[in-house]
Amino acid sequence: MTEALHNLQVHQEELRAQNEELHQAQGHIEKVSARYRDLFEYSPVGYFIIDDNVSVVDANITGMGMLGRTKGRIAGKPFLLFIDKKCRHDLDDHFATVRSVGRASTELWLLPDQRPPFPVNLESVRLGDGWGEGWRCLSTAMDVTERNRAEMALRESEIRFRAIFEQSPLAIQIVDAESVPRMSNRAWVRLWGQASSIPVAGGGHPVLNQIGAESLLVEGLAGRSLEISAIHVVADGEQGEDRWVHGYAYPILGQGDSVPEVVLVHEDITERKRIELALTDRTALLRRQYENLRVLSEIAALPPGPASQKLADALDLGRRHLDLSMGMISRVEGSRFTVEHHSASEETAMADFDLASTYCALVMEQDDVVAIAHWARSPHADHPCYRTHGLESYVGVPIRVRGKAYGTVNFCSTTSSPRDFDDGDKEFMRLLARWIGAVLEEDAIRRDLARSNAELEQFAYIASHDLRSPLRQVSSYVSLLERRYGDKLDADAREFIAFAHDGAVRMDQLVVDLLEFSRIGRNAKPVALVALSEVVHESCANLHSNIIDANGRVDIVGALPMIQCDPADLVRLFQNLIGNAIKYSLPERPPVVTITAATGPMSHVVTVRDNGIGIEQIYHDTIFGVFKRLHTPDKYEGTGIGLAICKKIVDQHNGRIWVESSLGEGTAFHVELPRGS
Ligand code: ADP
Numbered sequence: 181m182t183e184a185l186h187n188l189q190v191h192q193e194e195l196r197a198q199n200e201e202l203h204q205a206q207g208h209i210e211k212v213s214a215r216y217r218d219l220f221e222y223s224p225v226g227y228f229i230i231d232d233n234v235s236v237v238d239a240n241i242t243g244m245g246m247l248g249r250t251k252g253r254i255a256g257k258p259f260l261l262f263i264d265k266k267c268r269h270d271l272d273d274h275f276a277t278v279r280s281v282g283r284a285s286t287e288l289w290l291l292p293d294q295r296p297p298f299p300v301n302l303e304s305v306r307l308g309d310g311w312g313e314g315w316r317c318l319s320t321a322m323d324v325t326e327r328n329r330a331e332m333a334l335r336e337s338e339i340r341f342r343a344i345f346e347q348s349p350l351a352i353q354i355v356d357a358e359s360v361p362r363m364s365n366r367a368w369v370r371l372w373g374q375a376s377s378i379p380v381a382g383g384g385h386p387v388l389n390q391i392g393a394e395s396l397l398v399e400g401l402a403g404r405s406l407e408i409s410a411i412h413v414v415a416d417g418e419q420g421e422d423r424w425v426h427g428y429a430y431p432i433l434g435q436g437d438s439v440p441e442v443v444l445v446h447e448d449i450t451e452r453k454r455i456e457l458a459l460t461d462r463t464a465l466l467r468r469q470y471e472n473l474r475v476l477s478e479i480a481a482l483p484p485g486p487a488s489q490k491l492a493d494a495l496d497l498g499r500r501h502l503d504l505s506m507g508m509i510s511r512v513e514g515s516r517f518t519v520e521h522h523s524a525s526e527e528t529a530m531a532d533f534d535l536a537s538t539y540c541a542l543v544m545e546q547d548d549v550v551a552i553a554h555w556a557r558s559p560h561a562d563h564p565c566y567r568t569h570g571l572e573s574y575v576g577v578p579i580r581v582r583g584k585a586y587g588t589v590n591f592c593s594t595t596s597s598p599r600d601f602d603d604g605d606k607e608f609m610r611l612l613a614r615w616i617g618a619v620l621e622e623d624a625i626r627r628d629l630a631r632s633n634a635e636l637e638q639f640a641y642i643a644s645h646d647l648r649s650p651l652r653q654v655s656s657y658v659s660l661l662e663r664r665y666g667d668k669l670d671a672d673a674r675e676f677i678a679f680a681h682d683g684a685v686r687m688d689q690l691v692v693d694l695l696e697f698s699r700i701g702r703n704a705k706p707v708a709l710v711a712l713s714e715v716v717h718e719s720c721a722n723l724h725s726n727i728i729d730a731n732g733r734v735d736i737v738g739a740l741p742m743i744q745c746d747p748a749d750l751v752r753l754f755q756n757l758i759g760n761a762i763k764y765s766l767p768e769r770p771p772v773v774t775i776t777a778a779t780g781p782m783s784h785v786v787t788v789r790d791n792g793i794g795i796e797q798i799y800h801d802t803i804f805g806v807f808k809r810l811h812t813p814d815k816y817e818g819t820g821i822g823l824a825i826c827k828k829i830v831d832q833h834n835g836r837i838w839v840e841s842s843l844g845e846g847t848a849f850h851v852e853l854p855r856g857s
Pocket of ligand 1: 794795803809810818819820821822847
């Protein structure tokens with residue numbers, strides 16, 4: 181009994197210990213279970229336990245939050261109710277998959293209460309039997325709104341990059357660190373064709389080959405950008421054409437300092453370069469044209485002097501301008517070629533030649549410029565002129581004088597020209613030939629004029645000596661007749677004799693005046709700076725008796741300038757004007773002559789004003805002509821040459837003379853003379 185009691189006590193003790201252990205184990209299980217519950221409830225993903233009917237058995241706090249509902253509003257409800265309509269089919273498919281293969285993953289849109297739907301990634305896995313009656317699965321829902329947004333942004337950025345990359349007018353290629361092209365855009369393929377698939381290194385890349393691929397890659401891979409402007413890519417093969425590209429290379433930086441890829445960018449600047457080169461050519465041409473014009477204007481501005489000097493100077497300027505050693509003007513008459521003027525960098529003998537053996541034969545034949553920079557290479561290499569004279573470069577053009585072929589002007593050298601002759605040079609030659617033609621023409625005219633002047637001089641001599649002596653004879657015999665037989669003649673006869681005498685005297689005066697007119701300006705006389713007041717005083721002194729007889733007066737009003745002139749001519753000019761002012765006075769008004777002067781920036785204007793009979797407007801121009809008179813000699817004496825002489829003197833001084841007057845109102849003659857001449 182005691183033993184049985186003892187056993188019972190032991191057993192009881194064991195039971196108590198076991199109970200204690202069980203208690204402890206249960207407590208542990210409850211703790212673990214609570215922990216798992218917490219893990220389940222507070223997991224960042226939504227958990228849903230789904231049963232056979234695709235109804236929600238349980239959901240964690242996150243799941244409830246996702247659906248915006250309490251557990252009471254979720255438990256036992258079909259999961260379909262919480263899914264956006266548009267993906268209900270997907271949900272069916274999803275669970276069908278779980279049933280057949282045990283798990284599924286699908287992107288669906290959850291439909292929370294009072295909130296817009298949002299995307300989740302639903303991953304379901306079939307649960308074991310320990311999860312209660314029938315089929316159970318655990319579906320985890322992860323909110324993928326942010327991920328989707330990031331993916332979308334990435335996709336958009338990719339599309340944008342693609343669009344920029346592909347549509348870019350710049351040729352772009354991305355090359356990896358092993359120098360293998362990874363991507364080439366359309367512009368690249370358009371520009372380099374097959375080059376898009378050729379490795380950069382190894383010499384196969386036609387572009388990079390020419391611009392130093394190694395250094396380009398080395399720079400790029402070292403993380404540095406490189407810009408190469410205007411690379412001339414010579415055509416590869418027969419079909420291609422030379423191109424100009426502007427190139428850049430820059431690295432795409434990876435993790436740390438690594439450079440996984442290098443971007444090559446090429447801009448096709450062939451067209452721009454072509455325009456640039458054309459512009460450079462054009463600028464050079466314009467510069468040469470400017471030089472041509474500058475030399476031509478220098479030639480045109482050569483100081484006046486003998487034609488031979490001007491022509492020699494022009495040849496010298498032309499020769500230097502064209503960079504050739506000789507320049508000459510030749511006369512061509514029939515088959516003779518005569519060098520008339522020349523300029524050479526070194527002493528050269530110039531002579532007459534047979535035209536056929538000269539380069540100018542070609543110029544005369546073509547009647548236009550012949551310009552050859554390298555004669556040996558020209559189509560005229562076998563012309564006799566080349567064999568005879570051996571000139572390597574030549575430019576020549578015909579000269580015309582008075583519309584007729586005269587000869588040529590040409591420049592040449594025994595060596596070839598440093599540059600080819602262009603249209604500008606040809607135009608230069610044509611213009612130079614015109615200028616030379618004009619100088620030669622002017623020279624011919626001057627010589628003609630000198631000849632006719634000499635003839636006129638001869639005539640003047642005859643007129644003064646041969647014509648005046650019979651006149652003097654007539655007048656002296658008429659005087660003798662009157663003296664000797666005057667008292668034996670009747671009044672009529674005496675009157676006739678007086679007329680004859682007057683006529684002879686007037687005729688003599690006419691001849692004297694004409695001689696004076698023809699002499700003005702014939703011989704160039706030295707000019708001097710003369711006080712106009714002295715000129716006027718001398719003129720008045722010469723007219724002294726006329727002024728006294730007419731009871732007249734000459735007043736100088738204000739200061740008179742100094743004038744650069746031929747003093748004798750100027751005395752004659754003012755003597756004529758003052759003489760007329762005294763002569764053409766009204767009987768009732770004694771003549772008063774005033775002389776004034778005004779000085780402008782370029783000239784002096786001297787005015788001789790009278791109070792005489794005046795001149796009708798219609799005669800204001802004609803009175804300056806030879807023999808133009810408005811009165812008969814019986815009223816006012818004169819030959820009608822005085823004003824013509826005045827005009828000629830003023831013309832000789834590069835001046836101007838004009839009249840201001842009206843009938844009965846007096847007259848003013850104005851003389852304008854340039855200052856300093
Ligand atoms: P001449 O006096 O010998 O006739 P001019 O050539 O000097 O010749 O003058 C031409 C004409 O101009 C004169 O005949 C005269 O009719 C007119 N004439 C010139 N000077 C004057 C003047 N101061 N007043 C009026 N008429 C003038």
